[in-house]
Amino acid sequence: MDANSVVIRLERICKRFGGLQVLSDVDLEVHEGEIVGLIGPNGAGKSTLFNVMTSLYRPDRGGIYLLGKNITGLPPHKICRMGIARTFQLVRTFLKMSVLENALTAAVYGQQHGRKNALQTAMEALELVGLYEKKDMMTVHITLSDRRLLELAMSLASMPAITLLDEPMAGLNPSETQNLLRVIQRGRNERNTAVLWIEHKVNAVLDFCDRVAVLDYGLKIADGKPDEIANDPKVIEAYLGEPHA
């Protein structure tokens, strides 16, 4: 793959909270149109990595490059406008606003030059995730699975170069999960946006992603094609513990 298509590059990211080293020297690249899974046991530093990428935390060391530009330490709203959209592990939609207002907010403020066609962008994003019919409902009145779809629509409405999904499947039943997978794929196919995806349902990630990276105790221990990852002894050890001697 040529270097031009790199959407985001992380260079030796380190983050520590007090005495706890949460991320140590994490390198990661995501290319245009690629869906990359990010897996690892609880506390491996996956969400922290997202929070560092979106500038909610500042890394102690290391650099984040979006489309070749260094964005380390810029304020979160600028990072969103430059092209990183995200969803949250615990859904954070705006509950007392309508579904359309949510999408419109993302379209108006999340895009770099999006003010003119914001309404159209928001409508298209809602249509893509299948929430168009519910656009006038209050967000507090829609189901968890619809709220996750709405977050996805909001991230699409900001026309990102890359979307960070933080456990989009958590709390969804199998049919809702299938629907969400379809939407993620549609988003990628229609917009060619890159996706970096944290997920605990390892099977879904291995079936679905182009590439998978594994974090364990803040270290990236593997990065490769899903079938390589599934058979990697280090990954198996991280999930199942050390084999008996």
Add this chain to the structure above:
Amino acid sequence: MKKDKQVILTALLILAFAVVPFIVDSEKSYLVYSLFLFFCYIIISQAWNLVAGYTGQISLGQHAFFGLGAYTTALIWLNNITKTGYYFDPVTILLSGLVPATIAAIVGIPLLSRLRGDYFALGTLGMGEIIKVIFVKGGSITGASDGLHLPSSVYSSIRPYYWTGLFLAVFATLLIYLIVRSRTGLALKAIREDETSAAAHGIHVLKYKVLAFSIGAFLAGLCGSLYGIYLFHINPDSVLKLDWTLYPILMCVIGGTGTITGPLLGSFFISTVFSVADIYFVQMHPVMAGILIILVMKFMPKGLIGLTQRKEL
């Protein structure tokens, strides 16, 4: 179609209020005075409504901006600064809004970037007290605790107060209505719902919080100016008292915060209760108001506006 009707009804209602001083004897009637107070309450409750109801920042410093508005008017008048006549002078009133708005922006940046939730509320309360102390200790410039006396000989009728109050109340309500329906309103509501998420969706959180805080101060200042001209005697106990923060909160909460009509209903309700209780239960009206507030909160937690909305299943 439905919207046209609403506009016509609103216009008729405003017109009806506007002709009241022609129908009743404005100089003797208590009604004109209580409606004047009602308009003042609308202005300050819409100001608090924007800051707290729509942006989610509980400000307890509105009385400081109200007082700053009154003092700005008095200082401009007594020191003959703008040379524009002063009594109901639009320039003076406008400046009395702009001065608090500027001060709100200056103190708002550190307060709103560092403090959240309850801590922001306490921070604004502290700011209000500091401003009050500054005016009490202001020596001959602010007239210390006795305050400033305006030349009351210019007073001839309550009618100009009434109409200016009506105008400012309509202006404040319309301004808030336009703001919350605009794209700025989307940002304000998003900040109220979830600051972190708002920032992650590209909203410059501090900028919009300061903007709302500053507009709130602007409206409070306008009202302070009008009330100051009415009192002719501006002192810390009258225009810088905490009531000017507590009343708007009360009216918004009773009417329904985060709605346009809520503060109108709340202001009407409270000013009616105050006026009636003041006649029949002299010196006891805060007790009556307190009981009513408890009842409203117990049975109508969404405020009076909740009555018009469908019951949620």
